[in-house]
Structures are given as structure tokens and as C-alpha cells.
Amino acid sequence: MNARSLYAVSSIAAVLALGACHKKVAPAPAPAPAPTQAAPAPPPPPPTTAAPTNTGADMASARDAARASLTAPIYFDLDSDALSDADRASLDAKVGILNASPGVKIRVAGHTDERGSDEYNLALGQRRAAAAKRYLTQHGVPDASIDIISYGEEHPAMDGHDEAAWSKNRRDEFEITAGADALKPAAQ
């Protein structure tokens, strides 16, 4: 991907992110995205200090922030793969980082809480992982940059048998599988 097309993709992603569009968007990066309606401003991407004059320490710190943002989990309601507003905001931030960091690949892992059938929960986790990937690719992240996997209820984030644990276990986790060194903050 050359610099121009990269810029185009980033711009599209930025516009889409600003629009906080809940509609499904064609994955093809058209030259000019369809105008989006005004909508409440989404949370801005994580502030960064990235600038040409950054010191090495600043850059490392920015990379850590980008990594934290990219790998932040998103959470789901019971037996649902629907993305909440908070999920979308988190995914928008990931779109910015991924589009600024060509070469970075991620794996989305879908998880469920312990309730429900062990076997059905594998399919539910798959659906949750697919929902996040679909959102990311619809916002310009290349399909090949993301793979998905489901762990069902097999790997809870939090032990416990109450809603406090369950709500933390109904999640997608995001793992950087390639290009971690190339991680950059989202373009301003």
C-alpha cells in the first residue's frame, strides 16, 4: 500500500469514526465516502504526544498507549454479539491505530460467560469475534490484518459465579499477532 492510499484509508476511517456511523458500511475504500449525518461526537482517540520532535521515551510511551488501546477488550450483553456504544468507541480507536500501523496484525478472541451450553458458547464466542472483525473491516482495516477465534467459556477473565464475573467474561480480547514493533498511534 503506498502512502497515498494509506492516507486515503486513514482519512476514510477518521471520517467514519467521527460520524460514529452505526450503519453497515461497504468495506471497499471508495475514493469519497458517503457523507455521514451529524452525530454526537464520539470519544476522541486517545491523546498522544506523537510529534516529529519526540524523544525515544515519548515514542515508547505513545506505543504503549497505542498497544493498550488496541488490546483493550470489549464487552457484551448476555447471549448477544451486539456492539454497544462503548464497544464502538473502543473499536474506533483500534481502527485509527491499525490504519496508522500497516503491518500490524491482530487476532480477535471471542469469549462467553460460564452460563449456557459449553458447546453453544463456542459458537457464541465466534459470533462475538466476528462482530468485532466485521466492524473493523467495515471501517477500513484490511481483512487480512484480522483473524478470529472463539474460546467459548473455556478461558474466563475472572473467576466467580455472579454477574460481576460474568460481565467481565462476555468479551472480545485483542491480541497483536504480528508487527508489534510497527505500532503507531492513530493519526491526528
Next chain:
Amino acid sequence: MIALIRSDLLPARTPRLCFALAMALCLAPFMSRAQDTTHAVRIGLTYQPGTKPGVIVLAVRGAWGDSIQGIIARDLDYGDRVEVIGLPGTPAASSLEGIGPGVSYPLWKSLNAAAAVQATVTSSGVHVAVHDVTGRKIVQVADFPLPPTGGSTEWRLAVHGVADEVEQWITGTRGVAQTRILFVRGGRVYVVDSDGFGERLISDAGLSLSPAWAPDGHTISYSVLGSRGWSIVTKDVAGGAGHTLPSTTTGLNTTPAFSPNGLTLAYSHGDEAGTDLMLVDLAGGGPRRITVGHGSDNTSPEFSPNGRRIAFTSGRAGHPEVYIMDVDGSNVELLTPFNFGDQNYRSNPDWAPDAQHIAFESQIGGIFQIMVISLRDRSVKQLTSEGVNEDPAWAPDARHLVFTSSRTGVKQLFILDSESGRARQLTHAGGARLAAWSRSLGHGR
């Protein structure tokens, strides 16, 4: 064979049991295997109608005699069709110990026994005679070969076969002791004998779930988590390398189920557009998708005994329910009705070998319990209430079920007699779930 069942011998639940027996005899090829070793017929015992016949298992002299007596007595007890009688005054724990080997019809009669099982160790195995206590005569005899390795796993399996045959003589229905159960512990697949002995690890490295038996009684299949997703593996339970099904190397591939003829495998395949059921010929060829889930989840297929229909779990109505359909994917039918807005759901069907019932798990107030639905009139019966109970799998007799229960605080396998409600714990260490019950394993392996 069915005509030999005398109505005065059957307990109160006769009509249903009789029908189930008739269906089992017609439909389950392994049931007729009893005829291979002996001319098994129902022997004419006399006992109180509406009760289980009392049976004494006499002490057995000779090498491994105590073990033979103990295994037969416990198998008959676990079979739930007879009342195993011990000596009066013995503690409950030792009530299955044998009564002296001498023939004493008056003593047996005083203990309310209808039958006495007399086993004698021979050079090649064991000779078994069944006495009719009221008629004061031997009504059935047979010789059973046993492996020379007394106490070994295969020897125990052969003794279980003796017990199953004796149960057939006395009750008209073959026992299910000579069977094994696959399950998952700590993310690995294990096998255990029906009486809880002989547990051993089967699967290779990798988180493994949802084991299933092939009808040959030794090939198994399960799903394994690898670096690229979940794949389906087939393996011989006796050992050897596992084989990954070629169509399952990417994405989510889980819940394998063999067709009754062993030629086809059904499984669920998930990608970025939902999870659908697939069929693949084990001899080769590409998989065929048999559900159109439109992005919903379709999992846990189980064939009907004649192989023409499949029961499965689907989320197509917004939450999981059990459906049945033709094996080609047509004629899909919701099996488990629900109320709109119901937060509870139903899943994990298992088609009974009698073809007339499907067991499944149903949430009640969010807690799974084991249920059985009749395919005849769609009546539903709840079988459990203590703890969380899930993943039911039928025994070959279409009467007993193995399932996962949390009633002890840890998930373990329990076996339930769906007629009497009697339950026993099968596994004890380390937790266990996702059980699958083999066919009857007589003859050969």
C-alpha cells in the same frame, strides 16, 4: 423373542417398558448380539408384580472369584431392573457381597429372591447358572470365555458382558454394563468403564471438547483447539495417532457426531458468518452445509437411530432451542417450544436409542436441568433438580442417561435411571463434563 415376555413378570410400568424394549430390539443391532453367545430367552421367574425381582449373586470360588461376584452384583444393581439381595444384617455397604455358594432354595426364598446367579470359574472363563428360586431349578446356563489376564481392563469388560447377559435372562433386557463413557476433564478427553473403573486419557495435546463415539465402539471423534482454530479429530480409543478431518483445518469446527452407519460425520462449522451444521463422508469428499442459519449459531447435531433425522441446537429464533430436521437439512421443526421473551434456553439434544425420546438440557430460572421429550406426544419430563445438570447422553438401553452435574460443587458425571430417578456418581476426581456413552461393547474389543 418379544412374545416370551410374560406380563405377570413385569412391574407396574409395563406398557412403556415393554414398548421401549420392543423398539430397542427392533432398532438396535447390538441388542440382538445377545443371541450370538447363547440362545437368550426370558426365563420364567415368579415374583411380586410391581416390584423388581430379587436376585442373589452367590459367592464365586477360585481365581478372581470375588471380583467376578462383585462385578456381576454391582452391574445388576446399577442396571436398576432387579433388586440385588445380600445376607440379612449385613451393612448396606456390603449388601452386594455374595451369599455362600451352596444351593439353598429355602434360604433364598426366605430372602425374597426370585433368582440366584451361580458363577463357577472354569479353565477358559466362567460358567454361569441362573436358578429359579420358586421353581427350585436351574433355568439358564452358559459358558463365557474370559481373557486370561484376570483383573485387566479387557477382563473386566468381559465380566460386564456376563452381567449384561444375566440381566437379559432375568429381565428380558440386556444390561448396559459392558459399555464405556467418553468425557472431558481439564480440557482432555478420557474414557471410563460404565462402573467408574479403568479411567484413562485418550486425547493428545490441545484443549479438546465434545467427544463422540462411532458405532464401531472404538473410533471416536472430538474437537481440538489449535493455533488456527478448532478442528475435528478422529482417533482409535485403543491408541494411535489422531487424524484431523481435512475440511476442518480453519475456523470453528466442533461437536462431531457419527451417523448410525458410521459413514458420515456431522459437525458444526463457524466462520465470520455464523455457525452452521455440515455433513462429510468419512471416506472422502467435501463437506455439505445442511443448515442455513443466516448468521445464527447451529451446533450439537445428533442423529436419530435410523440416521434419517438430526436433532441440533440453533439460535435462529434469537436464543438457543432444540430443533429436528431431515438429514439433508429439509423439514426443520422446532422441538422445544418456548414463550416469547423467555430468557431461558434449551440445548444439547441426544436422541434415545429407542428413537422415541430426545434428552436435552433446559434452563429453569437460568439453571440447566435434564429433560426428556417424547416424540410421540411431545410431553416433557424433568429428570433432575439438584444443582446444575447438563449434557445428557443416553445409554444403549434408552433408559439410563449420563450427564454433567454440579451437585457436589464440582462438575462431575452422574448416571441417572430415567425410570426410577435413581442417580449414581460416575467420576470423582478433577471434574468431568461432556459425556458420550458407547454402544454395547461385546464381542471382540
